[in-house]
Amino acid sequence: MPPFERHIFICCNQREAGHPRGCCDPAAEDALQKAFKKALALRGLNKRVRANRSGCLDQCEHGPTVVVYPDGVWYGRVTHDDVDEIIDRHIVGGEPVERLRLPDACINTPACAHKPRPAPQAPEVPEAVKAP
């Protein structure tokens, strides 16, 4: 048997309620990971594809995050309703689910459209040029 054809990492990181970065698994039950695992087993794929719990994937502002390797395809705001589509279209069909995909520009960056940088401080104006 070859190594896993695909390895799906599902963020199960927990943070306290109200944390500004959000939390991928507020119920701390690994429910999304278990849903992937069950969907793979139902299709007989669980010996070839692994649905793995993961610590923080550091894409917190994009909601519950999933990354599929070796493809390197990242998904954000993944819900239980998306699991079958990711498995059937991407894992079985080889075609990433574009509507859920995080663009490269959103990953591993300090700021993107979903991860706003704090508003810049107004530059200090020297006394000499201030209006009287």
Place this chain on the structure above:
Amino acid sequence: MPPFERHIFICCNQREAGHPRGCCDPAAEDALQKAFKKALALRGLNKRVRANRSGCLDQCEHGPTVVVYPDGVWYGRVTHDDVDEIIDRHIVGGEPVERLRLPDACINTPACAHKPRPAPQAPEVPEAVKAP
């Protein structure tokens, strides 16, 4: 900034002492993952390479396990003393550390040299053919 050039998953799974499958992180302190994280930061690589906590990678009989994606290179029995070599030789130099590498035949299989299958039961012998 592009997505992570490499994504290292370090098993931080815990099991109770004495479990027959062993435990990658008996102290439950994520110490190996933190050592990778620190080694990356010391080399200024932490913005390009992520050292990620992972749930069980299901290679428990091979000791503390690490997998590097997108390469799909698996390492077993990884200790703190191996971290610098993995980073310098593999992550920086692009050459996997063969002495720690798990062969493909050891991954995703019910039995290998390190994961012995339970001894088969002796087949039942019908009464008629038993020696008197």
